[in-house]
Amino acid sequence: MIRITAAPRRRTGRRWSVLTPLPIPTLPDPAPVLPANGPGPGPEAGEGLRAMGVTVRFGGTTAVDGAALTAPPGTVTGLVGPAGSGKTTLCDVLTGLCRPARGTVRLDGAELTGRPPHERARCGLARTFQRPTAFWSLTVRENVRLAAEIHAVTRRPPGRSARDRWRRRRAARHAAGEVADALLERVGIAAYAQRPAGSVPPEVARLLELARALAARPRALVLDEPWADLSEPRGRALEVLVRDLAAEGPAVLLTGSDLEALIGVCDVLYVLDAGRVVASGPPVEVRADPRVRSL
Numbered sequence: 001m002i003r004i005t006a007a008p009r010r011r012t013g014r015r016w017s018v019l020t021p022l023p024i025p026t027l028p029d030p031a032p033v034l035p036a037n038g039p040g041p042g043p044e045a046g047e048g049l050r051a052m053g054v055t056v057r058f059g060g061t062t063a064v065d066g067a068a069l070t071a072p073p074g075t076v077t078g079l080v081g082p083a084g085s086g087k088t089t090l091c092d093v094l095t096g097l098c099r100p101a102r103g104t105v106r107l108d109g110a111e112l113t114g115r116p117p118h119e120r121a122r123c124g125l126a127r128t129f130q131r132p133t134a135f136w137s138l139t140v141r142e143n144v145r146l147a148a149e150i151h152a153v154t155r156r157p158p159g160r161s162a163r164d165r166w167r168r169r170r171a172a173r174h175a176a177g178e179v180a181d182a183l184l185e186r187v188g189i190a191a192y193a194q195r196p197a198g199s200v201p202p203e204v205a206r207l208l209e210l211a212r213a214l215a216a217r218p219r220a221l222v223l224d225e226p227w228a229d230l231s232e233p234r235g236r237a238l239e240v241l242v243r244d245l246a247a248e249g250p251a252v253l254l255t256g257s258d259l260e261a262l263i264g265v266c267d268v269l270y271v272l273d274a275g276r277v278v279a280s281g282p283p284v285e286v287r288a289d290p291r292v293r294s295l
Ligand SMILES: Nc1ncnc2c1ncn2[C@@H]1O[C@H](COP(=O)(O)OP(=O)(O)OP(=O)(O)O)[C@@H](O)[C@H]1O
Pocket: 058, 061, 062, 063, 081, 082, 083, 084, 085, 086, 087, 088, 089, 090, 130, 257
């Protein structure tokens, strides 16, 4: 008679198998973004978001060429340059959507290079896109509520028991509704809360994306062309909001192609041309730089 027995399990003694994701660096609690939460950790909390020696090539095109920048906590850093100068590609490198040929990315000293976008998000990095994205069939509020709930559930280690996990999810769902309402109010689109995201005007979709990014309580916020589509009053309100957000602690990095428009908002500017940082520093000094004036 042939007896079939289970093969004995082999112990490899290896701590991490090839399928086990790398451990996520432990960072202190991210900076608050809701006004009720009090002051953030301030500029001394870390070095902020940093890219060093980043090069990206698409076939024969060098989109980013050895670029380096630092967006410190508590400040608004602008990345400005003509169309095609590499701003979006650099944002993609920072947030893990584009793998550079060379270069590193760090957030408050934690190495992010090589990590996928969702791990960077868990480290406190949030972004918006040049073309807004959303769950278009959900309402505006549901989009933000979902982001807040996911953040609340994923930022803590999973509960020990099924009951513990269920309780946590219920608490997170309840709190996420309030977070969503506060954020929609803050970005100025509360009137659209119950509208399907796919039916709102482009400027509302852009602000929805910002609210969703803020729901993750980021320590670094990357905003790609945040003023595109915005009417003048909304644009001015966004300037104030961006300054307020940075004052609460996070590093804010934003892109734009109009130097003059960024001067009043940013503490520091980096100017990109053909993928290279050609000037950086306080906005007024950057504006006076002959290399920038010739662009
Ligand atoms: N996926 C891609 N494949 C090939 N080339 C690309 C790709 N993405 C960007 N590029 C090229 O890389 C260069 C930088 O593009 P990028 O979009 O980063 O510039 P940008 O400064 O953000 O411009 P814009 O403000 O017009 O979006 C451009 O020459 C662009 O054509």
